[in-house]
Amino acid sequence: MTAPKELLEITPLGKSPAITDEDVVLGESGAIIEYLISKYGKDKDKPSQAGWLDNLYYTHYAEGTLMPLLVNKLIFSLIPARAPFFIRPLLWMVFGQLDKQILLPQIGKNRDMIETHLKNTPSGWFSGGDHPTSADYMMSFPLEVFASRGGDDVGEVITEWVKKVHARPAYKRALEKGGEYAYAKL
Ligand SMILES: N[C@@H](CCC(=O)N[C@@H](CS)C(=O)NCC(=O)O)C(=O)O
Known part of the structure; x- marks a missing residue:
């Protein structure tokens, strides 16, 4: 917006x-x-055969499921914040309930799935190999948003994963070229 x-x-x-x-x-x-x-890519971003399905899944899951949930969370807070002051308390109550009853349980379920997956992939990249693949590139933005805005709902494994992305020399080079970026810090 x-x-x-x-x-x-x-x-x-x-x-x-x-x-x-x-x-x-x-x-x-x-x-x-x-x-x-x-x-x-010169083949270097390709997943191994064993990681092909995980790569396929997380490449599409990032914008197909995870990001819409996080965008909804943002919208649920923007609507009351931007409403005329006299209806704001009512809207905070309504959207607060929607957030609590619909979004939070969904976000928790998604967080648990991601954390379990990352715990089971010792290399720490989504497709299980020793280098990031499209799944990691796609997951980096939603997980940066989640890690910086999600407060106590974010898991430790996700936070560590975002730190690992930020520590990559390629990420640092991108920041040097692209300039300031709000989600580059935790
Ligand atoms: N599914 C699209 C989402 C694109 C999108 O919504 N981008 C946001 C930034 S993350 C945007 O440009 N928002 C600007 C606006 O809505 O004014 C993608 O993955 O590229």
Whole structure:
């Protein structure tokens, strides 16, 4: 809800991320990651055969299930915060209940699944290999958002995973090139 309108000149939805590469313009993070890996990845981002299914699942789960839950959580707090002051208390009550009864249990279930998965993958990357794959690239944004906004609901394993992503030299190089980024800190 805060994207600069210049983004509309690049993609019809005016959302980020979006990339341009020669004459290609592409939005949607999953499509961008697949594009970059297949064009520039030189096979090094591919999962092993054993990790293929986990990679497939988490690559799609990130924006298909996890991120919409976190966006809903944000919207449930923005609606009351931005409402006229005289209906704010009522909206806080309604959206607080929706958050507690619908979102929190869902987020908890998702957190437990992710934490269990990461605990069972000793390498710490989602597809179980010794390097990140598309699943990790896709999971990094939702887990950064969750780790920085989720408070006590975030698990220890997720927090450690985000720290590990932030410690990668490639992540640091991206920050140097891309500039300030609110979710780069925990
Ligand atoms: N499913 C899309 C989500 C894109 C999206 O919603 N991007 C947000 C930033 S995380 C955005 O550009 N919001 C700006 C706005 O809605 O004004 C993807 O994975 O690329």
